[in-house]
Amino acid sequence: MTAELAITMGTTNTAIYVAGNGIVLYEPTAIAYFGDPKLGKVRAVGKEAVALLGRSSDNTSVIYPITDGYITNPEACKDMLSEFLKKLFTPKLFGYKIKAIVGLPIGITIEERRIYDDIFAKIGLNEIIAVENIYLTAVGLNLPIHSHKMHFVVNIGGGITEISAISSSDIVKGCSISIGGNMMDKAVRDYVLGKFDFKLSLRTISKIKETIGSLYSNDTSCMTVTGVDLARRVPGELRIKATDIMEAIMPYYLRIADGVESVIKSVSPDVGFDLISGGLHFAGGGSNVLGLNKLMSERFSVPINVHADGEFSAIYGAGKLLSDVVLLNEILTKH
Template sequence: MFSRDIGIDLGTANVLIYVKGRGIVLDEPSVVAIDTGTGRALAVGEEARQMVGRTPGNIVATRPLKDGVIADFDITEVMLRHFLNKINVKSFLSKPRILICTPTNITSVEKKAIKEAAEKSGGKQIFLEEEPKVAAIGAGMDIFQPSGNMVVDIGGGTTDIAVLSMGDIVTASSIKMAGDKFDYEILDYIKKTYKLLIGERTAEQIKINVATVFPGGRNEELDIRGRDMVSGLPRTITVKSDEIQQALQEPISHMVMAAKSVLERTPPELSADIIDRGVIMTGGGALLHGIDQLFAEELMVPVLVAEEPMSCVAKGTGLMLEHIDKIAKKKLI
């Protein structure tokens, strides 16, 4: 029976969907706006993101995934179903086969939750693949050769670091330090330093327009508005790149340490390959200014940011869908 195969990058910050033969057909924030009175979902995706921090009391815009895993099962299911209906892949006769990416060290309970949510949203067979592996494929790395490839995938909730060879993960680490943590640190810094409260969206603007993690790597400034904690009134301040670099030092150092520990656990032959080939960075966090320079300096290997890092995982699911029958057979054995 003809059925559509689809790949889903179920991210903490964004959901991307790849349909076989059509490419990436959806890229929307992982946000759902809920009416707390009725428990009904009012908006999903981009429409719901517009509501973050701007809703009356009875409407809450929530993100059902936290740190790369499902924090709220029912809302995740509502979100997935909405997106699948939107791209119109289900027919009356057949349900799609779905390939979903997960962080490397999630528990079997968390895996089961992701599978169940996808099944309830209308999937026929659900396959799970580890995110750094899929990201590496999507970034154009040939991971099926007997040589070492290293990928650092920085998402919204987790950073997945892995060394791959022969189509599989050799060493890996997944830490809960990623894009959201950067936003939080910026928020916290502005609050402590300037006694000013800002929202998530403002923190994200600072991250994109001003932030750098490489000392002296950037010299931008930005006027931002928020609420003064003392007077309670709106106030404008100017933030500069070098102070944001200081604010982001802690999460960045954790990420560098995780990458170093993955390299330390890698067999020497594969380490030698990584010196030749370098490290590829994927995910939205790879767009953070100076992060490639900093990693290159700390790991002492070349570091490259993938083309379109935010869609590497979705593209990778697309390439893996080409071999989905093989994957299906493997899972049945």
């Protein structure tokens, strides 16, 4: 018997899709060990691992195995995936052959690819079909990528932003830039430190950014959060405005726009009509920020499509490929 699943691993979140069941897991790409991680004693993975941050004894280490889009700690990555699979399947997968579609970052080297393959073999996946995450994103957004028209897709994640022009089931141009939500969180942290002499945890900042973050300079939302008042050296509350977040994160969205512009410039001018008619498609968690549509519309004067639930587009696309044999075969002939 064969079980079919799909896995995408981002800097911030890992997702697993099971044929027939849909997306069954979407959790932080994180693992916590008891003591020295080298001993391999797993304490928790995903949400539970993140919850231990700053709240457990020094004896626990929390690791994010993916940095800036790429696996930087293969051992931790393998342990994390293996725990996720155990959580989902024990003991149901016993005796099954597992076929999996897995997402890869764009522009991966042969050595990096080997790291992925090695992990997938170790966690017991028997058959691997590897497809670029940005491609999976386009499939997940239901773009007709098999057509000759050029489709422009941007995925703003936690560690990187991937940008590509896709046509005839092929990535014609693609790149990734090291800008993502994590970097923006750090920028907000530094901004708040500089302006208010107030220290906020990165977890609190993600929450603020995801709740009131906005690219509108006239956004009046605000939020009261707790942190440490450095002047008085005591825990305290701070009222933070959407415009404070905007000041800190705007430069990064502008750099993403620069990246998009360079990909547009690198493709043939013949696709101008495709761009004007189809526009740009934005997905990934970072595209949820309020005002992205306006910012990008002003910059590019083409239709801007910011997709709802864009952080799920890659895993959804991978899941879709599991059942779309025609599309899958077409992709495989191009890879």
